[in-house]
Amino acid sequence: MTAPRDLLTSWSEALAEEIVAAGVRHAVVSPGSRSTPFVASALAAGLQCDSVIDERAAGFFALGLVRATRRPVLLLCTSGTAPAHYLPAVLEAAQSELPLLVLSADRPLELMDCDAPQTIQQMNLFGEHVRGFFELGEPVEGASAVEAMSRRVALAVHRSRWPLPGPVHLNARAKKPLEPQEVTTQTRRARGRVRYGTPTAAPDPEQVRELARLLRRAERPLVTAGSGLSVRAAGAVASLVQTVNAVLAAEAASGARTLDLGASLSHFPLILESPRADSELAPDLVVQLGRAPIARRWPERLASWCEAGARHVVLTSSVPSDVAHTASEVVVGDVVLTMAELEAEAATEDGEVRSEWREAWASADERVRRLTETEHRAEPGSEAALARRLVDALGAYDASVLSLSNSLPVRLVDHQAGLLPAGMRVLSQRGVSGIDGLIAGLAGFVAGAPPLPTALLLGDVALLHDLGSLSLLSGIDDRPVVVAVLNNQGGRIFEQLPIAKVTSEEELAFWTTPHQVSFRSAAAHAGLDYVVVEAGEAAGEAFELALGKPGVSLVELRVPPQGAAAQQARLVGEIAALEGLS
Numbered sequence: 001m002t003a004p005r006d007l008l009t010s011w012s013e014a015l016a017e018e019i020v021a022a023g024v025r026h027a028v029v030s031p032g033s034r035s036t037p038f039v040a041s042a043l044a045a046g047l048q049c050d051s052v053i054d055e056r057a058a059g060f061f062a063l064g065l066v067r068a069t070r071r072p073v074l075l076l077c078t079s080g081t082a083p084a085h086y087l088p089a090v091l092e093a094a095q096s097e098l099p100l101l102v103l104s105a106d107r108p109l110e111l112m113d114c115d116a117p118q119t120i121q122q123m124n125l126f127g128e129h130v131r132g133f134f135e136l137g138e139p140v141e142g143a144s145a146v147e148a149m150s151r152r153v154a155l156a157v158h159r160s161r162w163p164l165p166g167p168v169h170l171n172a173r174a175k176k177p178l179e180p181q182e183v184t185t186q187t188r189r190a191r192g193r194v195r196y197g198t199p200t201a202a203p204d205p206e207q208v209r210e211l212a213r214l215l216r217r218a219e220r221p222l223v224t225a226g227s228g229l230s231v232r233a234a235g236a237v238a239s240l241v242q243t244v245n246a247v248l249a250a251e252a253a254s255g256a257r258t259l260d261l262g263a264s265l266s267h268f269p270l271i272l273e274s275p276r277a278d279s280e281l282a283p284d285l286v287v288q289l290g291r292a293p294i295a296r297r298w299p300e301r302l303a304s305w306c307e308a309g310a311r312h313v314v315l316t317s318s319v320p321s322d323v324a325h326t327a328s329e330v331v332v333g334d335v336v337l338t339m340a341e342l343e344a345e346a347a348t349e350d351g352e353v354r355s356e357w358r359e360a361w362a363s364a365d366e367r368v369r370r371l372t373e374t375e376h377r378a379e380p381g382s383e384a385a386l387a388r389r390l391v392d393a394l395g396a397y398d399a400s401v402l403s404l405s406n407s408l409p410v411r412l413v414d415h416q417a418g419l420l421p422a423g424m425r426v427l428s429q430r431g432v433s434g435i436d437g438l439i440a441g442l443a444g445f446v447a448g449a450p451p452l453p454t455a456l457l458l459g460d461v462a463l464l465h466d467l468g469s470l471s472l473l474s475g476i477d478d479r480p481v482v483v484a485v486l487n488n489q490g491g492r493i494f495e496q497l498p499i500a501k502v503t504s505e506e507e508l509a510f511w512t513t514p515h516q517v518s519f520r521s522a523a524a525h526a527g528l529d530y531v532v533v534e535a536g537e538a539a540g541e542a543f544e545l546a547l548g549k550p551g552v553s554l555v556e557l558r559v560p561p562q563g564a565a566a567q568q569a570r571l572v573g574e575i576a577a578l579e580g581l582s
Contacts, residue, residue, distance in 0.1 A: 006181035008037050008174055011139035011146065015172065016041035018150040021193055022157035024072050024101060026448065028062040030055045032078020034118070035105035036178040039076060044180075047074065050447060052440070055082050057469045059089025060437025063098055064444025067427060072099035072160045079106050080118035083125055088436045093167040094129045095431030096228075097318060099160035100167040102126075108138055108175040122171050129167070132159040136172040151194050158196035164318050201317065203333030203341065211313055211331060212345030214285055220357045221246040222283035226291030226321065227253035227430040233335045237289065240339045244346050245354055247283075247361045251293055252414045253404060253428035258421065265361060266418040267368040269295030269411075273572045278304050280360055288314045289335060291321040291430060294414060299324040315339070371574050372416045375567060380536030383486050383564045386557050387412040389536075390457055390484055391420065393543035397453045399423040403442050405458035406433050407493045408564060409486065413457070435462035439483070443472035451479035453547050460487040461513060463522075470526035473552045481552040482543060483528075488559045490514040495565035514561070523554040532556045 015038070027047040029039050042049055050065075052058035055077050062073045077083055083104035093100040107119045124133050134156045136149055153170065160168040215221055223246045225237050234255030241248045241264075249268040250257035257264050271277055272295050282305050292298060306312055306326040313329040314320040315338050320330045331338055376385040391413065394400040402424055404410040410428055420426065429441060435458075442456045463485045473481065490512035494500060500508055523530035531546065531553060533539045539557060546553035 007139045007141060008178070009041075009181045011149070012037040012041040012172075012174075013044060014146050014150060015136070015153055016045035016047065018153040018193065019074060019101070019157065020045045020047060022072075022154050022196075024074050024157060026050070026062075026065050026069065026071070027074040027076055028052055028058045028065065028444070029076045030058045030078070030082060032082055032105065033178060034107065034174055035076055035078040037174055037180065038103060038105055038172060040180045042074065042076065050444075052472065054468060055085035056088060057437060057440035057466065057472065059086045060092070060440035060466075060469075061444035061447070061472065062100060063089055063093060063096075063429075063437075064441040064446070065448040066093070066098045066100060066444075067441075068445045068448030072101050072157055074101045074103060076103045077105065078118070079104065079122065080120055083122060084120075087126065087129075088432075088434065090126050090129055090167045090169075092429060092431040092434070092436070094131075096429070097165040098167075098431075099165045101157060101160055101170065102130075102167060103170045103172060106171050106173045108173050125171075126167070126169050130169045131164065131166040132156060133169045134171070136170060138173040138175060154194050154196060158198070162196075162198045163201065200337055201333045203315075203331050203338040205341075207329060207331045208338065208341045209345060211287070211329065212342055214311060214313070215244045215246075215287070215342070215346040218283075218285035219354055220283045221285045221287065221354075223248050223287045223289065224293055225250035225254040225256040225289045226293060227251050227428050228290035228316075228321065229254050229256065229335065231255060231425070233289065233339070236336050236339045240343045243343045245358070246287070247358055249293065252417060252420060253410060253426045253430065254290065255426060257419060258424075264419060265365045267365055267372060267415065269293065269297070269415045270368045270372070270571060270575060271361075271364050272297035272301050274364075274575045274578065276578075277301055278308075281357075281364060282308060282310070284310050286310060286312045288312065288321070288327075289339070290316065292323050294411065294430075302326055367578065368575060369418060371571060372418075375571060376416075379563070379567060381539075381559060381563075382536070382567050383408065383488065383559055384412045384416040384567060385536055386484075386486065386533075386539050386559070387457060388417050389540045390455055390482075390543055391417045391424075393540060393547055394424060394453060394455055395421040396544075397423070397547075399425075399452050401425050401427065401445070401449065401452050401454040403427040403438070403445070403454070403456040405438050405456070405462045406430070406435050407462070407491065408459055409457045411493075412564075435459070435465055437466055437469070438462050439466040439469035440472060442481075442483070443469060446473075446476055446479070446481060453480050455482040455484060455543075455547070457484045457486070459491065460485055460489065460515070460517065460519075461491045463519065464515070464517065467522055470522055470528065470554070474527040476552050477550050480547045480550055482546045482555055483552065484543070484555045484557060485519060486557050486559060487517075487519070488563065489516070489561050492561060492564050495562055496568055500565070512561075519554060519556050529553040530556070532558065534558050
């Protein structure tokens with residue numbers, strides 16, 4: 001029996017309506033023919049749709065929207081290689097716990113395994129990197145079939161949120177004609193929609209009581225806040241740290257390293273460079289919130305502390321970040337809820353020993369801060385000094401957004417930018433720690449976020465990775481957006497890694513990938529304002545001017561190669577030479 005010509009239209013409309021009913025508001029689509037009925041239905045259902053030509057960029061654009069809206073976002077493409085280009089973004093969504101709904105259009109079964117164009121096996125395309133895979137098949141007549149499909153879609157959206165947020169893959173097959181038809185076929189459901197709640201994962205009460213006991217007894221408790229924290233969790237850190245009288249070592253990307261937290265350290269990663277971090281500053285309890293710090297010495301110092309008898313406890317909502325394999329307890333649950341329950345159990349008096357230890361950390365932090373400021377004055381055109389100037393320029397506003405690339409930029413800000421303004425939201429793509437899709441991710445975030453002054457600090461190689469996405473920023477005129485690119489002619493982070501000590505400069509080029517690219521033409525092609533900064537003193541003025549007007553500015557910061565490695569070596573040497581940190 002031949003199916004009605006309007007069955008696909010009706011089926012697609014029901015699918016899109018269910019996605020909207022489950023709470024999705026945004027869709028990111030890429031061009032293609034087989035996805036035609038699903039794109040048309042997404043538009044008809046009222047989804048706010050953005051068109052991004054390249055699927056790889058579309059995936060990161062969608063992740064930017066997720067970060068801005070804190071809702072699942074639909075990612076929609078045609079069949080064949082198109083969904084395969086989503087893999088990098090799917091990996092990042094999985095590791096960063098971002099709800100993403102991937103809908104890939106597919107060919108009907110009769111076109112499989114017969115060399116039909118643009119046809120591959122799309123079932124379980126993303127393997128174990130998704131929270132679930134749902135094969136929706138081809139449209140089938142009847143209300144019960146539509147109800148079954150709708151319930152699976154509702155379950156898919158739910159899986160993207162709970163028990164662990166992340167990507168979910170839906171595969172839907174479509175047979176020609178693909179264009180919308182006038183609907184006469186009765187495929188509507190006879191019963192109401194199913195609704196899924198999103199429960200809060202409570203921690204094990206016994207583990208909370210044990211950790212509270214450890215905190216009460218500890219004389220030298222250290223709390224670390226990593227980049228995996230949610231905005232809610234970052235806001236709860238201050239209360240917990242103050243209640244238990246601990247020292248707070250918060251990463252810049254955690255949202256908890258702000259000026260209004262008296263216990264927060266500003267240069268924790270550099271303090272760890274001193275051997276004395278194993279003596280007078282060694283903690284007897286480390287409570288890690290979210291991801292482990294990215295400080296180079298962190299695994300080494302943590303292992304040393306634990307060998308000396310310290311306890312390491314991780315609070316997490318998912319897989320623990322335990323790179324040194326030292327954790328004795330992993331408290332799994334909603335981190336905000338865990339901190340609230342822990343705070344209620346662990347209130348303590350500020351004993352004399354604990355106060356002295358906190359003061360020792362504060363003194364060490366102040367000494368290292370002075371060293372970095374001296375270094376910035378001596379080398380105003382260094383990568384670290386330029387990063388500090390960008391932070392200061394954004395900090396002039398009550399609220400702002402700073403996005404950081406991986407590799408060198410996130411470490412520059414984390415190590416040397418100090419405390420951050422309370423109104424500054426810091427974004428980082430630390431799930432897989434790649435340099436993929438940073439421009440596309442910024443564009444997606446701007447598309448879904450309130451119009452605040454926004455800046456992205458990235459390296460030249462990261463920009464070259466995502467050069468085509470600059471066009472996604474054209475037309476933004478409701479806020480100032482600065483793309484600040486550190487052009488040191490390659491991936492200079494490798495000059496700070498062991499490979500630099502065992503290879504010649506010529507051989508190291510296979511890692512640093514030096515180039516001679518100027519980004520002026522790229523900015524012009526995308527219709528962006530362009531500024532080049534050759535001297536450090538001019539950077540502050542360039543940032544202020546760019547942030548003082550709506551629109552997007554590409555600020556190219558030209559810095560000498562090897563500069564960051566040389567400065568890092570000087571700082572480490574100066575810190576190690578200090579007679580004492582306290």
